Amino acid sequence: MEKEQMFKTALMGGFDKEEVLLYIQQLVNHFDEEQEKKENELAGLRARLEQEQKQADELRERCEKQVLSVKEAEEYKRQYDSISEILLRLKEEKDQILQKAVSEAGELRLAAEAECQKMLEETRRQQEQEIKRYQNELKSLKAETVSVLRQLAGWKKSVDQIFSQGKSLIKLTESLSIQADEIHEETL
Numbered sequence: 001m002e003k004e005q006m007f008k009t010a011l012m013g014g015f016d017k018e019e020v021l022l023y024i025q026q027l028v029n030h031f032d033e034e035q036e037k038k039e040n041e042l043a044g045l046r047a048r049l050e051q052e053q054k055q056a057d058e059l060r061e062r063c064e065k066q067v068l069s070v071k072e073a074e075e076y077k078r079q080y081d082s083i084s085e086i087l088l089r090l091k092e093e094k095d096q097i098l099q100k101a102v103s104e105a106g107e108l109r110l111a112a113e114a115e116c117q118k119m120l121e122e123t124r125r126q127q128e129q130e131i132k133r134y135q136n137e138l139k140s141l142k143a144e145t146v147s148v149l150r151q152l153a154g155w156k157k158s159v160d161q162i163f164s165q166g167k168s169l170i171k172l173t174e175s176l177s178i179q180a181d182e183i184h185e186e187t188l
Contacts, residue, residue, distance in 0.1 A: 014123035020116075027112040031105060038101030045094045049087065056083045 059080055 014126045015119055020119055024112065024116060027108070027115075031108045031112070034108065035101065035105055038097065038105075041097055042094060042101075045090060045097070049090050049094070052083060052087050052090065056080065056087065059083070 059076060062076070
């Protein structure tokens with residue numbers, strides 16, 4: 001399993017959520033596979049231990065049922081001791097394998113959690129940067145909008161003044177036209 005994973009970034013910044021979730025699922029699957037392997041090894045050891053235990057029990061029963069010669073009794077004792085040593089070794093091996101599996105599982109889980117935390121912090125940092133950038137853009141747009149609105153208000157004043165002057169000129173023209181008509185009529 002890779003120790004460091006590279007992710008595509010999403011359109012709005014941060015990591016691609018589906019890719020991050022897929023990576024986390026892969027870590028979980030890997031952990032589950034490792035745990036299943038260790039459990040299978042443990043089951044094999046238990047079966048072997050059980051088989052050896054059955055053999056030891058059978059030997060013990062045979063020893064109890066028969067009166068044996070000293071030589072035979074010593075041989076059975078040696079075999080029993082040998083089996084006892086094997087059982088003890090198997091138990092120690094089982095305990096070591098189980099302890100190692102638990103330790104490795106814990107390390108895998110810690111590594112996965114640390115990697116997830118790191119990705120979350122990076123995504124959070126990128127999102128905060130995006131938010132700041134958008135806030136700055138909004139401030140800039142607001143300032144531009146205010147400036148355009150002020151300019152439009154100034155233009156409206158100018159247009160209103162031109163219309164007012166135009167109305168005054170029309171009234172003056174009408175008045176001059178009336179006076180010109182009157183003067184023209186008087187001269188005729």
